[in-house]
Amino acid sequence: MIFLYLALPLAVAAVLPLVGKVSKKTLPDLLGNATMAFLLVYTATGAKSLLAGGPLVQRLDWFGETVNLQVALDGFGLFMLLAVQLVSLAVGLFSIDYMEHYGAKANYYALLLVMVAGMNGLILSTDLFNIYIFLEVAAVASYALVAYGLEHDELEASFKYLMLSVVASAAILVAVAVLFGMTGGLSFAAVAEGLKTLPARGVVAVCSALFLMGFGLKAALVPFHAWLPDAHPSAPAPISAVLSGLLIKVSGVYALTRIFFNIFGLTPALSQVLMWTAAVSVVVAAFLALGQKDIKRMLAYSSVSQVGYIVLGIGLGTPLGLAGGLFHLLNHALAKGLLFLNSGSVQQATGTRDLEEMGGLARRMPVTAGTSLVGALSVAGVPPLGGFWSKLLIIIALVQAGEGVLAVIAVLASVLTLWYYLILQRKAFFGKLNERWRDVREAPFWMAAATVVLALLVIGMGILFASVLRTWIQPAADVLTRGF
Amino acid sequence: MILHLALLVGLVLFSVLAILARDLIKSAICLAAASLLLGIIFFRMGAPYAGVFEISVVAGLITVLFILTIALTKTEGDVRESKLVRMVFPLFFVIFALIDALVMKGLLAKIPMLESAARGGTFSDVLWRERTFDLVGQIAVILAGVFAVLALFRKRDPHD
Known part of the structure; x- marks a missing residue:
């Protein structure tokens, strides 16, 4: 019953504001997290076995009437659903304590669930226009969540994000309209079929460029990244974690990959464009991250850089490159989610995001410092954590495909990554304890628990990488190499 | 054909005015006029439902909401835009029009005619x-x- 991924969060979101009238905190916490926990358990147990017989298409009837409620699930979709449910549950748990001082918790969980429903809907849809609609569902919820604190810079960041996101949506919508005009269909299969018989390479090139710009903006690839370092740090920490960990990947990377692989087919030219855009993102954003003083801004630039790695692997298009790119997507979702949550713990304890003012916090916040180290080392690609294996796969794939220059860039940029993460760790957690933070305490139970769970997952990804690769990543990569 | 062309030119003109107008009320009215013309174009091209929604919702309802909101807010001094911002839109518009003129005709020729009635x-x-x-x-x-x-x-x- 894969329609649940969409219907359940929406239904719970719809009743949450009413529930909030009865119970301000406990019931919204419980309902929100129970929903996300249920979806995670369902993904890990039920949905996996559904796919045993190949890709799945489900059609729903509306009280006996045939309507076109069609959702589809394949290996790639299931893998993305797993990433979404994992990170959103951790974020939900973290929010129990963290969102206390923001108020209006019922409303917060409602928006979070709508955003999750939007991402799930996007993953399950089989049609270009559906992709656009669910992109907007997740985006509208995220605008409100970025501005949730209602302070001046949060509203400004949200507005900037909104404006650039609208440009992205417009580019995507134009491309969808042109494809519909040409082929007379909107479903992936119909458009792919229609394009086969049309002598319209120029039109496909224009549409590819529009999609690249639109989804590139959503994924914050350089040069379309300007909104992200404002929007992601301004949001409440759990929302930063969802935005950086999930949203840019689902509404940017996933949608782009689906369209380029399952509809257009990856041409050598397109592959080169994708890889070089990605390589520029990796390097430019890594340098920009080096110079940041604000812990969340540094993490945000790091996201731009790491999305570059993901697109580098996927853009290469070889089975190994795809596996590496997708594995890095999962690793980065977990590790960056963890790091943003930790930055929230630090900000709540000290009231600052400025790395210069921190120092020695490891003595007062050992759990936060320890889990943060795990996340940072994984993103930087230090063995034996997950990020090491995924970067290694991407680099080996680049070398195998004869892309030596890109492989060297990827290696050097990962040294840069390690460098700025060590700066972050040293300035925030190690060294002498700043006297101002003598009375700082470790994060409350649920916040610490959420980060510990994510840190264990990050370690698990590294140790069990072979079996993760076999059970989750390989089926996803297979869908992309086979096409539809 | 001439009527159609006039409608299209009017649509572009009012859309540009909506962006360039300094006064928000004028801007909202220009937007309404543009979507009214778009609605008429939809009707003429055999898409009556799109036309009805465009005129009733975009030209009607949304304009009322805009004007109500503008009337309810107070003006507190003018916000001066930098010259650069004022230059950007016309520049983009000209570039877009050029690309449009060069590319679109070729593109449209390649697009097969689909039956216009809903299947x-x-x-x-x-x-x-x-x-x-x-x-x-x-x-x-x-x-x-x-x-x-x-x-x-x-x-x-x-x-x-």
Whole structure:
């Protein structure tokens, strides 16, 4: 019953504001997290076995009437659903304590669930226009969540994000309209079929460029990244974690990959464009991250850089490159989610995001410092954590495909990554304890628990990488190499 | 043909005016005029439902909302835009028009003619039977919008 991924969060979101009238905190916490926990358990147990017989298409009837409620699930979709449910549950748990001082918790969980429903809907849809609609569902919820604190810079960041996101949506919508005009269909299969018989390479090139710009903006690839370092740090920490960990990947990377692989087919030219855009993102954003003083801004630039790695692997298009790119997507979702949550713990304890003012916090916040180290080392690609294996796969794939220059860039940029993460760790957690933070305490139970769970997952990804690769990543990569 | 061309030129003209107008009320009215023309174009091209929605919702309802909101807010001094911002739009517009003129004709020639009548039958058939999943998405967008308004216009409770 894969329609649940969409219907359940929406239904719970719809009743949450009413529930909030009865119970301000406990019931919204419980309902929100129970929903996300249920979806995670369902993904890990039920949905996996559904796919045993190949890709799945489900059609729903509306009280006996045939309507076109069609959702589809394949290996790639299931893998993305797993990433979404994992990170959103951790974020939900973290929010129990963290969102206390923001108020209006019922409303917060409602928006979070709508955003999750939007991402799930996007993953399950089989049609270009559906992709656009669910992109907007997740985006509208995220605008409100970025501005949730209602302070001046949060509203400004949200507005900037909104404006650039609208440009992205417009580019995507134009491309969808042109494809519909040409082929007379909107479903992936119909458009792919229609394009086969049309002598319209120029039109496909224009549409590819529009999609690249639109989804590139959503994924914050350089040069379309300007909104992200404002929007992601301004949001409440759990929302930063969802935005950086999930949203840019689902509404940017996933949608782009689906369209380029399952509809257009990856041409050598397109592959080169994708890889070089990605390589520029990796390097430019890594340098920009080096110079940041604000812990969340540094993490945000790091996201731009790491999305570059993901697109580098996927853009290469070889089975190994795809596996590496997708594995890095999962690793980065977990590790960056963890790091943003930790930055929230630090900000709540000290009231600052400025790395210069921190120092020695490891003595007062050992759990936060320890889990943060795990996340940072994984993103930087230090063995034996997950990020090491995924970067290694991407680099080996680049070398195998004869892309030596890109492989060297990827290696050097990962040294840069390690460098700025060590700066972050040293300035925030190690060294002498700043006297101002003598009375700082470790994060409350649920916040610490959420980060510990994510840190264990990050370690698990590294140790069990072979079996993760076999059970989750390989089926996803297979869908992309086979096409539809 | 001449009428069609006049409608299209009017549409572009009013859209540009809506962006360039300094006065928000004038801007809103220009937008309404542009979408009225677009609605008429939809009618003439055999898409009556799109025309009805365009005129009633975009030209009518949304304009009323805009003008109401503008009337309810106070002007507190002019915000001066930098010259650069004022230059950017005309520049982009000219570039876009050039690309349009160069590329679109060639593109349109390649696009095969599709039958203009809806294949699935009536409007409600298409909406309810073929595009049902879109409706679920629409419901989600509306929910997101309502929650966003509730969140952004909430009063901060000192006890929270």
